[in-house]
Amino acid sequence: MTAVDADRLHTVSPDDLPAGRVRAGRILIWLASAVLVGTFLLQALHAAGMLAPGFATWRPVVYAYVAWGIALGIAQVLMRGEQGKRVLFVLPAVLFTVAMVIFPLLFGLWIAFSDWNLSGATGRRFNGLDNLRQMWTDPFYWNALRNMLWYVLAILVEYAIAFGLAMLLNADIRARKFWRVVFLMPLMLSPVAVSWMVGKSMLEIRFGPVASFARWLGWDSPSFFGTPEIARATIMVMDAWTFIPFMMIMLLAGLQSLPREVLEAVRVDGATRWQSFREVIFPLMLPVSVTVIVIRIIFKLKLADIIITVTSGGPGGATDSVTSFIFREYRDRSNVGYGTLLAMVYLVLIVISVTALLSLFNRLLARSHGVSQ
Template sequence: MNTTGDLLHVVTADDLPPARVALGRALIWGSGVLLVALFLLQMAQSMGWMTPWFETWRPTLYAYLTWAACLCWGQVLMRGEQGKRVLFVLPAVLFVVSLTVFPLLFGILIALSDWNLSSPTGRQFNGVANIVQMWHDPFYWNALGNMAWYCLAIVVEYTIAFGLALLLNAEIRARKFFRVAFLLPLMLSPVAVSWMIGKSMLEPRFGPLARLGRALGWDTPSFFGDPVIAKLTIMAMDAWTYIPFMMIMLLAGLQAIPREVQEAARVDGASGWRGFWEVTFPLMLPVSVTAILIRIIFKLKLADIVINVTSGGPGGATDTVTSFIFREYRDRSNVGYGTLLAMVYLVVIVIVMTILMKIADRFTRPQT
């Protein structure tokens, strides 16, 4: 064995006896078989396929903790010093798995069940019945269509945010004041925005904007009575809240552009619109794509404003998938069907965001 050098950073290969390695494998596989057997047993009794043996899922939890301990111990027995290095990461991985995989499996079990909290029969496994119901549910597909329109509104939000960022990046008076003032909507919660604007300023009888509409000749101002106007109003309220978020990201990107690049473009004759389109905008593409993707993520979970202001009305015109799922839980107490809708929506979000990130990578990839 080499005894020279820094021994604190040298991991030597251990000559492990076969019996020790066999013990490590036996611990891991034995505890793993126990975990799988208990999980399948409790899954079968949860679906009503056999007489219940356990009242709760605690046996599976204890089996998982036992398997985790045996896995860590087995790594040391089988790999020696290398196994000890694994212990720096393995407990954290097992903890993350316990917080993600088990809730996901339990959610899938609920999604495949007929579970209404107002029903005296409790939860009953019904297979793909919830999937068939979702497929023929026009209100859910209407909410998905509304989400497409809400996401398309991000194009307008991005344009406004970029314009404000360019304005605040210019040499104007009271620039610091305007930067703080434009960030104020972002400091408010969506619930506060929905009550402050949707329930107060846009109130059809006594709201100031309704009075202004009557003064301008609008006989019966109703911002949430007409489906098109209601959807546009929800878009405007949500945009007013989150445009500052995109603006501050774009402003940071503009300030990161070296002034030498812009001065060189002006020397070459690229000024005004041409300088923006050929110099500033291409350099801002990575920041722009990042801001748009994050904004899409925020938009896909839009619910607070809709729930507090319109509850999805009129006739589902302003409904989002999240607000529709919320009403399935709150108003109909339909836990099984609501969980299935949430699971499907999660899959849709993952697929859409993966595609968008692939497309965005092509635009932001450096050209060689």
């Protein structure tokens, strides 16, 4: 009996595997990959009208992908032994992510550079960079991007209000639990429900209670969606009313996790409330604040439901967000190719801006941490 046989905990490494077994695993990967790539290219050329042979649907490509995943798992065990068995626990999740994220992204790019209008009779056809040129000269799309800048900047005001409410609910006030539930109620409502309840009912120009109250105050024609500036501000208020409780509850959790010893020491030193907030509470809350703001920005970049339900982007595109504009490009104009290109460009802008923002926040946190040290 060898030492390896006597050691029951011995792990088989790739160096201990026979060369023929490793070679068989590599051949299996190459064969499965060749079948997958060949099936995909055959169907892609057939769908583009460049090749007559092909399949009626893309289902054979899905079958080839599943077969490739199974072959990849078997090949990992053949080539890497025990380490390959560990890979099998992660491989299904990776394959699922590729199937649900990478493939749709590639399909979206394929559609983005094509002229495909569902109301037309010609179907999809490749048009190169025509959609990109149309986007560059589309004033409504650039107007939606400018509106998104205003919507994102409004987060600073939302953050200040949410922080103030969190400080209030963290204080020792009467009926504190009751007020926490009351302030959280807007978060429990769907944005579509808020749109109908507030935008379509309470702000209705003829019989809405808010409009009637505005007339009682002296506003002759209280139209909350008649002018671009007022309409945009009203959308901001409605969206803020829905999501400020979300920011408030996260900031409240951060305030409750602050070390009590530090706060008591500040009080003993005789600091005022403003000094304790500026010098202690706010710096300690910076990591939580950054998380809250980043999450809120992500939600804000998807703003569409309130705009679509209340104004449909009007008046004249003044309240359009990029998401609502792309939605109307699909729904009203059935322009799948152009709408997909707009969505792809918006995705790239989101990735770049959020990455730059996270980098900036990390520097601010590192600088504040260095100052506190």
